[in-house]
Amino acid sequence: MIEAVDLSHTYGSAGLMPTAAVTNVTLTIPDNCFAAIIGSTGSGKTTLIQHFNGLLKPSSGKVLIDGEDINATKQTRKESRRKVGMVFQYPEHQLFEETIEKDVAFGCRNLGLSDAVCRDRAREALGRVGMDFDEFAQRSPFELSGGQMRRVAIAGVLSMRPSTLVLDEPTAGLDPRGRTELLDLLDALRAEGDTIVLVSHSMEDVAERAKLVFVMHDGKLAAQGEPREIFMDADRLRAVGLSPPSMVLLAEELAKLGIVVPRGIMEVDEMKEAIITLMRSEGGTNEQ
Amino acid sequence: MNTLTIGVFVPGDSIIHRLDPRTKLILTVAYVALVFMAKQVIGVALAVSYVGAALWMSKINPRIVLRGLRSLTVLVVMTAVLNLFLTQTGTTLVQFWKLRITDDGIYLAVYFALRLMFLVSGTTMLTLTTSPIALTDALESLMRPLKRFRFPAHEIAMMMSIALRFIPTLMEETDKIMKAQASRGADFETGSVWKRAKALAPLLAPLFISAFRRAADLALAMESRCYQGGEGRTRMRVLMYGAIDFAAFGIMAAMLILSGIEAILL
Numbered sequence: 001m002i003e004a005v006d007l008s009h010t011y012g013s014a015g016l017m018p019t020a021a022v023t024n025v026t027l028t029i030p031d032n033c034f035a036a037i038i039g040s041t042g043s044g045k046t047t048l049i050q051h052f053n054g055l056l057k058p059s060s061g062k063v064l065i066d067g068e069d070i071n072a073t074k075q076t077r078k079e080s081r082r083k084v085g086m087v088f089q090y091p092e093h094q095l096f097e098e099t100i101e102k103d104v105a106f107g108c109r110n111l112g113l114s115d116a117v118c119r120d121r122a123r124e125a126l127g128r129v130g131m132d133f134d135e136f137a138q139r140s141p142f143e144l145s146g147g148q149m150r151r152v153a154i155a156g157v158l159s160m161r162p163s164t165l166v167l168d169e170p171t172a173g174l175d176p177r178g179r180t181e182l183l184d185l186l187d188a189l190r191a192e193g194d195t196i197v198l199v200s201h202s203m204e205d206v207a208e209r210a211k212l213v214f215v216m217h218d219g220k221l222a223a224q225g226e227p228r229e230i231f232m233d234a235d236r237l238r239a240v241g242l243s244p245p246s247m248v249l250l251a252e253e254l255a256k257l258g259i260v261v262p263r264g265i266m267e268v269d270e271m272k273e274a275i276i277t278l279m280r281s282e283g284g285t286n287e288q
Numbered sequence: 289m290n291t292l293t294i295g296v297f298v299p300g301d302s303i304i305h306r307l308d309p310r311t312k313l314i315l316t317v318a319y320v321a322l323v324f325m326a327k328q329v330i331g332v333a334l335a336v337s338y339v340g341a342a343l344w345m346s347k348i349n350p351r352i353v354l355r356g357l358r359s360l361t362v363l364v365v366m367t368a369v370l371n372l373f374l375t376q377t378g379t380t381l382v383q384f385w386k387l388r389i390t391d392d393g394i395y396l397a398v399y400f401a402l403r404l405m406f407l408v409s410g411t412t413m414l415t416l417t418t419s420p421i422a423l424t425d426a427l428e429s430l431m432r433p434l435k436r437f438r439f440p441a442h443e444i445a446m447m448m449s450i451a452l453r454f455i456p457t458l459m460e461e462t463d464k465i466m467k468a469q470a471s472r473g474a475d476f477e478t479g480s481v482w483k484r485a486k487a488l489a490p491l492l493a494p495l496f497i498s499a500f501r502r503a504a505d506l507a508l509a510m511e512s513r514c515y516q517g518g519e520g521r522t523r524m525r526v527l528m529y530g531a532i533d534f535a536a537f538g539i540m541a542a543m544l545i546l547s548g549i550e551a552i553l554l
Contacts, residue, residue, distance in 0.1 A: 055467045078473075086471035093461075094468040096493035106490065110473030142497075156472060 002029040007061035021047040023219040036206040039216030040241030053084040085162030092149035101137040107160040125155035147178040164195040203245040207266040228264040304346035309426035311533040342413045372397040420452040442518025
């Protein structure tokens, strides 16, 4: 469980353009939850999540993991890096080793584990992101395609076996298939017991997968709740600079034409069924 | 990173901001000469009024300049102390054991400390009020006569502006990669020198790869816009001297002459 208590973070110092990036945010992400943090560019999402594994120290307030203040000592901060895996935007830019195996095992080796254990973990982590260990282990990460590089980079974080995975815009720049595969991977990880925190401005990604949504605006927590609640309120989303997911927009357009579908539909299939049901019943009335 | 104010540009629309960047560059060179010529009251007064007037007219928060000076504290104090104790000429004022403080020593200590502070505060006025792009434009323009001697003025100015443009990008990138590797348990801060040097590989390798990728991208972008060096190239913002520039030159010339007279008379 990750908790932020009255968390604020200010960049820069007094006199020279101080900027408050996060202001008085209090939130709780329960264990084994697929949470999402959304917000427009500059809303403080990235700054917020960098507190979850002690990369940034709060200017005021606290971050607790399982009830413990992660900034209490150097040790707790180190511990938080093991518990919370952080996948940055374009994680493929952090690859550096000669072979994929070495790169994936980097985090594991930093935990002080033996080569044999790390090799097993690299095999496991690569397997989880859908890459065959025997085929790829000894190849250079720089020979891979962009999508494959990203999966290797994510495997590099998984090799530390974090119980929580925080991902900053993980689907940016992926093709539709790569995007679905990545989101499926996150679903699978959650099913295995991990907690997932997804930072995104793709409302579709969030609407489809997340169970709990936090909306950031201007460094403050503007709203939180289930995706349906959050996304149904299209006007509030627009007010914080986000565009509602496409199914909500479609429902709005249909309403303008006098066709009212049930509120809160997020998925294409669900919408299809709703429209078909509506047309059937209308067709029925016409005949009578 | 936050305390670095030397070289920072503070955007604005003051008279100083609107001066031609070439004027500011020449004025700064002249000011440096002025500070080195200054030996007595008039010279110091001129330097004070230059910095004071520039600061006042630029509407920049004086605290930013003071902060820049603060980062020089060690250097200034060292210079002053060395001058104080190593100057053996003049009349002895205080003496204990083998250390002698003379009136010449005090004079030189104050003199060099002031000179350093004036040099830095005066030259930061240039970078505080001039954008890096304007500065390189000015350099290119001022170096143009050297082209006759096959000096690649445009190319050097272009390289400078590209370098300046990419400093923030690379700093951001460094920060991001450091955080990403720290998230994977990398430790950049503890351990022996050898261990720390080795710990830099996960940072430097991705940084170099990304720098080369950016260089290749930029080269491609420039070529696809038909960039072919400075030959026949026109500018969007043409540098032109205006009334305020001539006024500034006039005032600076007067200051130099005044300071020159003082230097000759004494």
